[in-house]
Amino acid sequence: MNLTLKIWRQNGSSDRGRMVTYEVQDVSPDMSFLEMLDVLNERLILEGDDPVAFDHDCREGICGMCGMVINGVAHGEQRATTTCQLHMRHFEDGATVTIEPWRAAPFPVVKDLVVDRSAFDRIIQAGGFISVPAGSAPDAHAVPVPKDDADAAFDAATCIGCGACVAACPNGSASLFTAAKITHLGLLPQGQPERASRAKAMVEQMDAEGFGGCTNTGECTAVCPKGIPLDAIARMNADYIKTAAK
């Protein structure tokens, strides 16, 4: 299949950036989206051009490195799928595909489609530690965890921190990411001692990074490759309100 790509090119953070059109020929429908970009980049290198920079690592949908806004949708229109797991068979031959980086002030563009997501790391750092006894490994099942809580905590813990929630949010809010991190510790017994201070510190860091406010539009959970549920945000708000009331 042949495609017309409109790709955001930006040579460093001080460059203004622009959309550039490329034609790619002989794309296999079995290729992943990133492999299609690899084909383009090999050609660009042979022609002496600068290849398109994009983030990627495992290409198995579990690391959270890749991510781009494809035709106006974070990670493309395929639900619960990272860009690396999106395959070209979902596109029509001859289609025009627009590819842009995540757009958010706290995610500055490093180059082309690569953005700096250190803001997420700082939110995690603000969460601090959990108090667990160090030393020898505890006996299995020494701390009982109700099955429902374990499941909900695990659902939240599947967040890979890719940033699609921020990219898709009309407000540029990082609430789903922060809520997933707060929820997965907050639901487990090991996370209880610092539960309140953790929620407060992480929410305040999120706001300090310049993310927008949540208006519960649900765009984040719709594009989330891991399908983190929206009620994580309710749990975050509940924890935050409890600390604010103290």
Place this chain on the structure above:
Amino acid sequence: MAVTGAVLVLFLVGHMVGNLKSFLGADSFNHYAEWLRTVGSPALPNRTLLTIAEIGLVVAVVLHMWSAVSLARRAAKARPVKYAARVKPQAGGYATRTMRYGGVIILLFVIWHLLDLTFGVVNPKGGQATPYDRLVAGFAPDRWWVTVFYLVAMVMVGLHLRHGLWSALQTLGLAHRYKALKATSTVVSAVLVLGFAAVPVAVMIGVVK
């Protein structure tokens, strides 16, 4: 956003119940309107509680708009460079996407509504007639366009509430049961829309006269 919205929803419930008194006849409706002004007397002067409620509502509306504007400004700051491709909403939610300009339309409606039935400026009977006469004259069949305008506005209010109610519960950290609460918000919004729409329609088709 959530707390001020909750105040306004409570007002809407009371307002709708009061409106439905028009089905019980002119005396019942006028008496209710009189009661709103005299409730609490003789311990309190007339209009004491009504004035407190009015001030409370104005404060809630102003704070609600202030929250909306500050959220919109934060959103604009958080995404200085817009997407080149048209962003395709993935979560459905027409009501969700109309919150901001829908709110402006509701504000314009409230201004017209106060001029019409409270102050009587744009009402054919004027401000001196009884509330019931103003109601019947305002939605008379030959003024069908007023009724249509009210019905459109009520649908806008319903859409606003459908997202607003659930969103408020989520913001206050109460929405752990996503589907049940979303369904409840939709039902409550629909009941309010039907309750409010019933009165103008009844006047227009001559059931209330």
